[in-house]
Amino acid sequence: MNAVLKPGSRRSVGLAYLLCLGLGVLGLHRLYLGRGLSAAGMAAITLLSLPLLGSGLGLLGLVATGTWVLADLLLIPTMAREANEGLAFA
Numbered sequence: 532m533n534a535v536l537k538p539g540s541r542r543s544v545g546l547a548y549l550l551c552l553g554l555g556v557l558g559l560h561r562l563y564l565g566r567g568l569s570a571a572g573m574a575a576i577t578l579l580s581l582p583l584l585g586s587g588l589g590l591l592g593l594v595a596t597g598t599w600v601l602a603d604l605l606l607i608p609t610m611a612r613e614a615n616e617g618l619a620f621a
Contacts, residue, residue: 540618541615541618542563542564542565542611542614542615543611544607544608544611546563547560547563547564547607547610547611548560548604548607550563551600551603551604551607555573555596555600555603556573556577556593556596556597556600557570557573557574557577557578558570558571558572558573558574558577560603560607561573561603561610564607564610564611564614565614565617566610573596573599576592576595576596577592577593577596579592580592580593580596581593
């Protein structure tokens with residue numbers, strides 16, 4: 532079950548883009564689109580990277596999540612369609 536929306540609610544591509552552009556490195560757009568596990572992964576990588584910025588590992592983590600966000604900008608319409616189609620079968 533998606534924690535952001537009521538069960539049976541349709542997902543908006545526009546809102547997913549706003550979440551992605553605003554807090555994409557925390558995976559909120561993925562959580563909104565019903566992809567909780569990958570959203571948790573993005574948030575974990577980002578939050579673990581912040582205290583490690585001085586060592587260089589943190590920068591690597593932020594580059595990884597930043598790249599993931601850029602890829603998601605192309606994938607959001609498909610993820611929203613899949614989330615909305617999944618509502619028909621629930």
